[in-house]
Amino acid sequence: MNNKTHLIALDLDGTLLTDKQTVSERSKKIIQKVRELGHIVVIATGRPHRASLDYYNELNLDTPMINFNGAYLHHPTDQKWKVLHSPLPLRTAKSIVQTCYDMEVQNIMAEVLSDVYIDRYDTKLMEIVHTSKEENPIQIGSLKNQLKEDPTSLLIHPRDEHIVELRKNLDRDHASVIEHRKWGAPWNMIEIVRKGMNKAVALQRIAHYYHIEPNQILAFGDEDNDLEMLDYAGVGVAMGNAIAELKAVAKHETKTNQQDGVADFIERYFQINDK
Numbered sequence: 001m002n003n004k005t006h007l008i009a010l011d012l013d014g015t016l017l018t019d020k021q022t023v024s025e026r027s028k029k030i031i032q033k034v035r036e037l038g039h040i041v042v043i044a045t046g047r048p049h050r051a052s053l054d055y056y057n058e059l060n061l062d063t064p065m066i067n068f069n070g071a072y073l074h075h076p077t078d079q080k081w082k083v084l085h086s087p088l089p090l091r092t093a094k095s096i097v098q099t100c101y102d103m104e105v106q107n108i109m110a111e112v113l114s115d116v117y118i119d120r121y122d123t124k125l126m127e128i129v130h131t132s133k134e135e136n137p138i139q140i141g142s143l144k145n146q147l148k149e150d151p152t153s154l155l156i157h158p159r160d161e162h163i164v165e166l167r168k169n170l171d172r173d174h175a176s177v178i179e180h181r182k183w184g185a186p187w188n189m190i191e192i193v194r195k196g197m198n199k200a201v202a203l204q205r206i207a208h209y210y211h212i213e214p215n216q217i218l219a220f221g222d223e224d225n226d227l228e229m230l231d232y233a234g235v236g237v238a239m240g241n242a243i244a245e246l247k248a249v250a251k252h253e254t255k256t257n258q259q260d261g262v263a264d265f266i267e268r269y270f271q272i273n274d275k
Contacts, residue, residue: 110147156191
C-alpha cells in the first residue's frame with residue numbers, strides 16, 4: 001500500500017452485501033473511514049440502478065456507479081457527468097427471447113434503462129426490480145410483442161436443470177454480439193448485455209476520469225461477472241465465497257461476505273484503526 005489515491009470498486013451481491021441483502025455496520029464504518037483518507041469508492045454491480053441506489057445512498061457516495069455489468073455507467077448525483085449506455089440490438093434480444101420460449105424458462109425480464117418489461121407476472125422478479133409502480137410502471141406481457149427498443153439488458157430466470165444447456169445455446173447462436181453472466185446468490189439468474197460490455201470497461205473509464213492508474217485500483221467480487229474487473233485491477237480481491245474461476249484470476253482473497261470480507265481487507269490494506 002502507498003499514499004496515492006486509490007479507487008475501490010465494490011460488487012454488491014455476494015460481496016459487500018450479506019446474504020440478507022444488507023450492508024453491515026462494520027462495512028459502512030470502514031468504507032466511511034477509507035473515504036475520509038481520500039480514497040474513492042464506487043459500486044460496480046450487475047443490478048439495475050434502481051436496485052442499487054438505496055445502497056449508494058446508505059454509503060453516502062458521491063461517485064459514478066456501474067450497473068448492468070458495465071452496460072450503464074452514470075453518476076447519480078451529477079447530471080453533467082457523461083452517461084455511457086450500450087444496449088443490446090433489438091433483433092438480437094428478440095432472438096434470445098425466442099430461445100428462452102423454446103426452452104421454457106421460468107421467466108424473462110428486459111430493461112430499457114428505467115423501463116421494465118416482464119414476460120409473465122412473477123413475484124421473485126418483482127422483488128429484484130425495486131421500482132415504484134407510479135414512477136416506472138412495469139409492463140407485463142410477451143416480450144416478443146412488448147419490447148420495441150434496444151434493451152440495456154435481458155434477465156433470464158432459468159430452470160435449474162437447463163442452465164448449462166441454455167448458456168451453451170447462447171454461445172452457439174449469439175457469442176459474437178452478447179455477454180452472458182450468472183448472478184451470485186441469492187438470485188439464480190442469467191444476465192445478458194451487449195458484447196464488450198463488462199465491469200472492467202466501465203471501471204477503466206472511471207479510473208481515467210479520476211487520473212488513477214490500474215495498480216491503484218482495488219476491486220472486490222465473487223462471481224463470473226467480476227472476472228474482467230478483478231483481472232484489470234492492480235489489487236483484485238476475491239471473496240472467500242467466490243467461485244473458483246474468480247479466485248484463480250484474483251491476486252488476493254479475503255473472508256466471505258458473511259464475515260465482512262470487504263471491510264476486513266480494506267482495514268488491513270490501508271492500516272485503518274477500527275476504533
